[in-house]
Amino acid sequence: MSVRDVNAWFGHVQALYDISIEIPANQVTAIIGPSGCGKSTFVRCLNRMHETIPGARVSGSVMIGNLDIYGNGTSPVLVRRRVGMVFQKANPFPTMSIYDNVAAGLKLNGIHNHRELDEVVEHALRMAALWEEVKDQLTKRSGASLSGGQQQRLCIARALAVQPEVLLMDEPCSALDPISTAKIEELIFELRSQYTIVIVTHNMQQAARVADSTGFFLLGKLVEFDSTEKIFTMPSDKRTEDYITGRFG
C-alpha cells in the first residue's frame, strides 16, 4: 500500500498533515503515538471510513497496487471489500448469530448459497482461532453473547470472511484482558503471511512484539517510519526517542 500526501480534516480542523508512507505487503505495520495524534484517523483513511463522519474530508492518494482508492469514480464500497477493518471495541451485530455475523459480509451483499457460506464461515473462524470454541453453537448463540476476547476474534473472522488484501486494526486489544490480548497477538502473527496488516496501538510492547515496521505519529504528522527494531533501538528523531522512553505521552 502506498500512501502519498494524505491530509484529513474534521470540518475545519485539520487532523493529518501530508502523510506519506509505503506500507510493505504481507507484513505487520504498527502505528504508534500519543492519544489524539491522528493514528486512528490515519488508519480510517486507508479504507475510506473517515469520510463517513459528517463534515470529514480527505485529500491525497492511497494506492493499493494500481488502484487509487481516492480516485475519481472509485467506489468506497469496493475499497472496503479489499481493505478490512477491526475496531477498538468489538462490535458484532447483536441481532445475528455467530454464523450470521461471520457470514455478514457475504450475506449482506446477496450471497446466500448455504454450502459456500458454510465453507467460508468455518475457514474464517479457524483462521481467527475461534472455530474450536464455537463450532457447536454457530447458529444458536448470538454474536453478542460471547466474551470480550471471543467477540473481537469474531470480528476478525467477520473481516477475514470477505477476503480482503489488507487488514486494518484500530487498537484491537485495548479493551481486552491480557490473555485475550495474547491470543489475538498470536493470531496477528500467524495471519501476516497472507495479509498486509496495519495495527494501531498505544501499547509499545505490543508494537515491538508483533510488528515488522512501525510508524510514529505526533500531532497529525508522521515523525518517523522504519523497521520496528530500528525505531525502538535507534530512533533517528528526538521526538520518537522521547516518546519511547516515556518522557511524554
Next chain:
Amino acid sequence: MSSILDRAKLFRPRTDTKQVFPAKTTAVVPFSKVRVTGAVSPVPDYVFRYLMVVCALSVLAIVALILFELVIESRLSLHAFGWKFFGSQVWDPVTGDFGALPFIYGTLVSSLLALVMAVPLAVGLAIYLTEMCPSWLRGPLAFTTDLLAAIPSVIYGLWAIFMLVPLLRHYVEPWLAASFGWTGLFEGAPYGVGMLAAGVILAIMVIPIISSITREVLIAVPRHQREAALALGATRWEMIQLGVLRNARAGIFGAVILGLGRALGETMAVTMVIGNRTVIAKSLFAPGYTMASVLANEFTEATGDLYLSALVEIGLVLLILTLVVNALARVLVWSVTRGTPVSSHAQ
C-alpha cells in the same frame, strides 16, 4: 543515551518467535472461491436516499394539503361573513345565515370546565406517582393511567351516555342545584346531558395526558433541588412545593396546555353528551354545541355550498386554535425537560 539502550533491551523484537508463538497447524488451504464480486454503483444509494427524502417531504405535503383544502373550501363563507362570523350567534341553514359564536363558546367552556376538574386530579396523581408512591405500586399505577389514554373516544361517549348522564341527572345535578344554585351556574332542569356532562367526560379523557407529561416534567427536576429543600428541614410536602413544583412550573403549565389542546379537538364523546343545541347559556345544565360536534353532526347533511363552506370554516378555526395551543404547550414543556431547568432562586 544509555537509557535508550536499556529500553532497547526491553523492546528487542522477538526473533525467537517459534517459542512464543508455536506454529499452529493451520494448513494452508486455499480460501474459498466465494468472493463478493460485481461492480458497485452508487446509484442504488442515491435512489434509496431519494426515496427516504420523498417520504419525509410527504409529511410536509400532507400538512400543506390539509391547510390548503380547508382554506379553499371555506372561501365562500369567509367572503360572505368576514369577521361577523365570530360574533354572530345565528346558525340558520334555512336562511343561510351562519355564525360560529355558539360553537366557539361551547368548545372553550367545555374545555376550560374540563381543565378545572382535571388539572388538580392529574397533577395530584403525578405528584403521588413521582414523590409519594411506594415503588412496587408505581409501575402498575402508571400503567393503568396509560390504559386510560388508550380507550377510544367513542367508548368514553358510550359509557358517558349510559352511566355518567344518569348519574348526573339523578344525583349530582340536583345536589349541585340545591347547594350552589345561587351562583346561577346550575339552573334549569337537570337533564344530565349538557355542558356539565361534556366537561366531566372531557376531564376524564384529558387527565392521562396531563398526568403523564407532568410526571416527565417532575422527574426532570434534578435531584439536588429536592435534596436542598430537605436539607433545610422541610417536610415532604414543603420539599415538593419548594424543590420540585417551583422548578417544574413551566412544564406543568405546558402539560395543562397540551391537555387543553386535546380537549379542544375532542369530538365523539362530547357530541354524545353535550346536547347539541346552538345555545349560549350561563347554566352548566344547559345543552351546548362545540365546533367539533357541529362538524360531526351536520357535515354530511349540509345542503348548499354556503352551509358546507361555513362548516369548513369552523373546521379551519378549530385547526388553527388547536395548532397554536399545541405549539405553545410544546415550547413550555421543552423548556423544562431539555436544556437547563427553569432557574430557581434558593428559597
Next chain:
Amino acid sequence: MHNNYLQKTFSWKRIIADRLATLGAILAALLVLTPLVAILVYLVIRGASALNWDFLTHAPKPVGETGGGMGNAIIGSALILGISSLIGIPLGIGAGIYLSEYGHGRLSTLVRFIADVLNGVPSIVMGIAVYALVVVPQRHFSALAGGVALGIMMIPTITRATEEMLLMVPRSIREAALALGVAEWRSVILVTLRTALPGVITGIMLAFARVAGETAPLLFTAFGNQFWNLKLNQPTAALPLQIYTYAISPFDEWHRQAWAGALVLIAIIMGTVLVVRLIAARGVMKGSA
C-alpha cells in the same frame, strides 16, 4: 438557644399540611382510577351479555328486529386499517429513516416540527380534509378515503418511534457494516433497521392502537354501511362508527350491540397495547433465538 429556635419552627401546622397533601394526592389517584375501573367493568358486564357468535358474523338487521351483529363492521375496520397501514407504515418508517440517517440540516428540523403539527390535527378536521381530497373527486364515500385518513394519522407516531429507535443503534454497528464493504442502503435496512426493529414495531403497534378506535375521521370518509363491503371505493362499515351510530340511537337492542361492539374494540386495542408492553419488557436487542 439552638433548641428553642428549632422548636419555634417545628409547628404542628406544617405536619398537618404535609399529611393533608399526601391525603390529597392519594385521593387524586383514587379518583382517577375510579372511572377507568367503572368503564371497564361496565363494558365487560354489558358487553359480554350481548356478545355471541352471531354478533361476530352477521351484518345488522333492519331497525326493530332483534339479532344481527357487527360482523360487517369488524371486517370493514380490518379493511380500512389494512389500507391505513399500507399508507402510514412505509411513509412513517421512511420519514423516520430520513430523519435519523440522512437528515442533519434545517429540512430535518422542519420535518420533525411538521410531524408534530400533524399529530395535533384534530381527527375531525382530518376527516374534512380527506373528504375534500378523496371523497369529492371520487364522488362517493369509500373505504379508501377512510384508510387514507387513518393512515395519515399513523404517520407522526411511527416516524417519531422509528427515528428514536434508529438513533439508539450505536454508531459502531453501522461502522461495522460499512467496513465490510456493504453498500449504505443495504446497511441501513439490513443492519441498522433490523437492530432497531423491535422498537419500530412497537411504534407501529401503538399507532395502530390509536387509530383503530378513531371514529371522527371516518364519519365523512368511510361513512359506514349496513351491509358487507370489501370494495375499496364504496362506503364501508367500521367498528367505532357502528358503535357510535347504535349508541345514539333510541333502540335498546342496538344499545346492547353497541356495548358488545365496544367490548370487541377495547379487546383489540388493549391486546395490542399489552403486546407492546411485553415486547418492551423483553428488551430491545435480543440475540437470535
